[in-house]
Amino acid sequence: MAKIIIPTPLRKFTDNLSSFETTGTTVQEAIQQLTQTHTGLERHLFDDHKNLRSFIKVYVGEDDINSLEKGATVVAPNTVISIVPAIAGGIN
Amino acid sequence: MNTNLSPAEMARYARHIAIPEFGLQGQEKLKAGRVLVIGSGGLGSPVLLYLAAAGVGHIGIVDFDTVDDSNLQRQVLFTTDDIGKSKAETAKERLLALNPHLDIVVYKTRFTRENALELVKDYDVVADGTDNFPTRYLVNDACVLAGKVNVYASIFQFEGQVSVFNYPISENERGPNYRDMFPEPPPPGLVPNCAEGGVLGVLPGIIGSMQASEVIKVLTGVGEPLAGRLFLFDAASFTTRILKVQKSPDTKIEGLINYEQFCGIVSPDELRPVKEITVQDLYDWQVQGADFQLIDVREPHEYATANLDGELIPLGSVSGAAHRLAKDKKVVVHCRSGARSAKAIRELEDQFGFENLYNLKGGILAWAKEIDSSVPAV
Numbered sequence: 001m002a003k004i005i006i007p008t009p010l011r012k013f014t015d016n017l018s019s020f021e022t023t024g025t026t027v028q029e030a031i032q033q034l035t036q037t038h039t040g041l042e043r044h045l046f047d048d049h050k051n052l053r054s055f056i057k058v059y060v061g062e063d064d065i066n067s068l069e070k071g072a073t074v075v076a077p078n079t080v081i082s083i084v085p086a087i088a089g090g091i092n
Numbered sequence: 093m094n095t096n097l098s099p100a101e102m103a104r105y106a107r108h109i110a111i112p113e114f115g116l117q118g119q120e121k122l123k124a125g126r127v128l129v130i131g132s133g134g135l136g137s138p139v140l141l142y143l144a145a146a147g148v149g150h151i152g153i154v155d156f157d158t159v160d161d162s163n164l165q166r167q168v169l170f171t172t173d174d175i176g177k178s179k180a181e182t183a184k185e186r187l188l189a190l191n192p193h194l195d196i197v198v199y200k201t202r203f204t205r206e207n208a209l210e211l212v213k214d215y216d217v218v219a220d221g222t223d224n225f226p227t228r229y230l231v232n233d234a235c236v237l238a239g240k241v242n243v244y245a246s247i248f249q250f251e252g253q254v255s256v257f258n259y260p261i262s263e264n265e266r267g268p269n270y271r272d273m274f275p276e277p278p279p280p281g282l283v284p285n286c287a288e289g290g291v292l293g294v295l296p297g298i299i300g301s302m303q304a305s306e307v308i309k310v311l312t313g314v315g316e317p318l319a320g321r322l323f324l325f326d327a328a329s330f331t332t333r334i335l336k337v338q339k340s341p342d343t344k345i346e347g348l349i350n351y352e353q354f355c356g357i358v359s360p361d362e363l364r365p366v367k368e369i370t371v372q373d374l375y376d377w378q379v380q381g382a383d384f385q386l387i388d389v390r391e392p393h394e395y396a397t398a399n400l401d402g403e404l405i406p407l408g409s410v411s412g413a414a415h416r417l418a419k420d421k422k423v424v425v426h427c428r429s430g431a432r433s434a435k436a437i438r439e440l441e442d443q444f445g446f447e448n449l450y451n452l453k454g455g456i457l458a459w460a461k462e463i464d465s466s467v468p469a470v
Contacts, residue, residue, distance in 0.1 A: 008251040018329060054276040059335050067338055082333060084324065086274040088225045089246040089291060
């Protein structure tokens, strides 16, 4: 199964799970499975118009899905999907 | 400018000079290099220590802050004796003790849109070790406008990010910058900030050392800088990833803006006031056996460390748990210092029309200070 890696700041919405296995065949399906399982994530990933928020990037392998087919990007069984949020810390 | 190395410097940097692709020429480039480090905290500490040790000739330090005891878990530039002192001044003293062959300039000021372009103009490279979104976007935009390389790093709990932004890829073209990655910051409250989330003390040491390494590569031209790529490190699972960062045709930076506004941060003066009580009031109510409900909107790990026996409903889930709040008696809402609880109250009042909510002024910190010193002030 494909795997979605959950970044640290969003793990509070996935019961602290660092990854999620999915049978989705596209990025959109995969993330939908994730947000249906962990409903609290939805509003952190998508805005009111269901667009991916501008401070969240989604990668398939090492590629930004915006440079691929966006939500329609095909997900193979061994694909690793990364959700990458902006983080600000340097801790002054 | 004379960048010839003295015999003492030759001896000091012998292990650099011995690296074939680095050599004397690399060391002379470091001596001529000018780096502005913004923030001398968690990331800034290792960045500054390694840049100074490596012999970067001209280092600027921007930090308005003073050393606090809660800094010492990770900010390895400072010692217990430094508590209360200026971070920038203390850093300079420590770095010159490490390497006297350097020119270090201290700017004891905030990095603002008023001074940003003036501060970066005399430097070749900026190392961003700031701790909030408005300053991160400001650093990025100032570097783009001034044509400076921005060596970026950021940390959260166990996770770190590193990249090299605005790196020259040809005479007229620069590589991607921070806004190509993240066009807009998260609105406040949507992603937890570091004060809520914490950070593993050694993580800025690891990530800041990588940041210093990238600065050295940019200055010397040795190796392949992390431009157009984002490095991710998760200390908890010890996994690393390198992802591609591409330029976006939508990114336009034409001048510096109001970054607080851009990040949706409203100053406390502009917020609608909420009803509040003092910790003494709360204590009196408890002693009198008054009928009220106490709600704690901090995170579970904060609650586990210290609590006032309130019901835990973290800020992020407060709207979904509104049914748990009484409407027929006073409800006191508290957090660590009073900011998150005020936000929770505004959210509950706006969405559900509550009129019986009271913010605990100063939060659990005030309680620990004024009522019960056995409660940890964390």
